[in-house]
Amino acid sequence: MKSYTINEINDILKGELIGNTTQKIEGPEQLQNAKSHHITFIGALKYVKLWPDSKACAAIVNDNLTIEPGDNRALIKVKNADLAMAKILELFNPPAPELATDIHPTAVIHNTAKIGNNCKIGANCYVGKDVDLADGVILYPNVCVFDETTIGSNTVIWSGTVVRERCIIGSNCIFHTNVSIGADGFGYRPSDDGRGLVKIPQIGNVIIGHYVEIGANSCVDRAKFSATIVGDGCKIDNLVQIAHNSIMGRSCIMAGHSGLAGSVTLGDGVIIGGSASIKDHTTIHSGATVGAGSGVVGDVKAGATVLGYPAQDARDMLKQWVVMRKLAKK
Template sequence: MKQFTIEEINQAIGGMIVGNSTILITGVEQISTATENQLTFIGEKKYIKSWHQSRASVAIVKNSIEIEPGQNRALLRVADADLALVQVLKMFEPEPPKCEVGIHSTAVIDSSARVGAGAAIGAGCYIGPNVVIGKGAKLYPNVTVLDDTHIGSETVVWSGTVIRERCHIGSGCIIHPNVTIGADGFGYRPSPDGRGLVKIPQIGTVEIGDGVEIGAGSCVDRGKFSATSIGDGTKIDNLVQIAHNCKIGRACVMAGQSGLAGSVTLGDGVIMGGRAIVSDHVTVGAGAKLGGNAGVISDVPPGKTVLGLPADDYRQTLRLWASLKQIPDLIQELKTNVKRNRRSKNKARGDQA
C-alpha cells in the first residue's frame, strides 16, 4: 500500500501546510467518506461544513477559503485545489494491469505489419497487413487493428477495441475498452423504385491527433470521403457518437452520450455537456459551451454558451424555463377569473330580472 508523509505531498503540490505536519497519508477519498489518515479536498466554500463533519486527517484547500484545520488535522493551502488533487492522485495511482512488452504467443500479427521497439501486444490481438504500431504502444488483450492503420508511440488501446482499415491514431492517446474507430458512416438514400435504401460507400478514413482520449463504448465513423478528424488533446467520454466527416478541433471535451451528426465542425476548446447533440453540417465556434441535453440545430458563434432544445443563448433559455414554471399558476388564476366573471354575469342577469 502506498503511503506518503504530509511533507512529501506538500512538496509535490507546492502548497503550504497549516496544522499538524506529522500526519502519514495512506489514501485519498471524497470528503463524506474519508477516514483517519486519508486526504480529501475542498474546492468550494459550500464544503466547509462537510470538513467539520469529516473524519479525514488532511484536506487540500483553495487559498481563498477561510477554514481552520481543527485538532490534530491539517490543511494544504494551494491556488487550485482541483489541479493539486490531480498531482496527489498520480502519487497514489495503482500500477495498471500487466501487458508485457513484446508479442503474446496467441496474438496474430501479419508478416507485413511493423511493431515498434518496446511495444506490447496482448493475448488474442489481431494486427492486419501493413499496420504500424509505434514505439512503446500498448495493446491489451483482444484488440483488433485492420489493414494499413497507424498507431502512434506510447498510445494505449484497451481490450475489445476495433480499429478498422486505413485509420491513423497519434501518439500518447488512450483508447478505452470497446471503442470502434473507422466504422462505416450512416449513409443511405431511397432506392429508385422507392422500395428500399441504397447504401452510400464510406471510402474515407479517421485521423486522430496526439494525446486524444476516447471513452469506453464510443464510436468514431470514417468519412464518406476524406477523413473524420479529431484534434490534439481532445477528450471524449463514454458512449459518444461521432459521425462521418466531422472535424473536431484541439482540446475539445465531449461528455457522455453526446453526439455529432455528419459533417459537424467543432472549433478548438469546445465543451459539450452530457447528451448534447449537434445536427449535421453545423459549425460550433471555438470555445463555445453546449449545456447538457442541448440540441444544436444551427451554427454557434465562438465563445457562446447555449442550452435547451432547440439550443439558444443560455440566458434566454433560463428565462424561458423560469417562465414555464409560472404557467400552472397562470392557468389557475385564469380559471378563477373566468369563474368570477361568470358569477358576476349571472348576478347581473338576476338583478335585471
C-alpha cells in the same frame, strides 16, 4: 503501500500549509468516506460544512474558502483544489496491468506489419496487413487493428477496441475498452423505386491526433470521403458518437451520451455537455459551450454558451424557463 507526510505532499503541491498532522497519508478519499489516513479535497463552499465531521487528517482546499484545520489535522490551500487533487491521484495511482510477454503467442500479426521497439501485444489481438505500430504501443488482449493503419508512439489501446483499416492514430493516445474507430458512417438514401434504402459507400478514414483519450464504447466513424478528424488533446467520454466527416479542433471535450451528426465542425476548446446532440453540417466555433441535454440545430458563435432544445443563448433560455415556471404557478 505508499504513504507520505503532509509536508511531502505540500512539497509537491507548493500550497499554503495550515495546521499540521502527524498521521501518514496513505491515499485520497471523499470527505464523507475518508478515514484518518486519508487526504480529501474541498473545492466549493457547500462542502466546507462537511469538514468537521470528516475523519480525514488533511484536506486540499481552494484558497478562497474560510475553514479551520482542527486538532492534528492540516489544510493545504491552493488556487484550484481539483487540479491539485489530480496531482495527488497521480501520486497514488497504481500501475497498469502488465503483459507477461511482449507479444502473446495467440496474437495474430501479419508478416507485413511493422512493430516498433517496446511494443506490447496481448492475447488474441489481430494486427493486419501493413499496419505500423510505433515504439511503445500497447494493445491489451482482444484488440483488432486492421490493414494499413498507423498508430503513434506510446498509445495504449484497451481490450475489445477495433481500429478499422487505413486509420491514422497519433501518439500518447488512450482508447478505453470497446472503442470503435473507423466503422462505416451512417449513410443511406431512398432507392429510386421507393422500396428500400441504398447504402452510401464510406471510403474515407479516421485521423486522430496526439494525446487524445476516448472513453469506453464510444464510436468515431470513417468519412464518406476524406477523413473524420479528432484534433490533438481532445477528451471524449464513454458512449459518445462522432459521425462521418465530422472535424474536431484541438482540446475539445465531449461528455457521455453526446453526439455529433455527420459533417459537424468543432473549433478549438469546444465543450459539449452530456447527452447533447449536434445537427449535421453545423459549426460550433472555438471556445463555445453546449449545455447538457441540448439540441444544436444551427451554428454557434465563438465563446458562446448555448442551452436547451433547440439550443439558444444560455441567458435567454434561463429567462424563458423562469417565465414558464411563473406561468405554471398561476
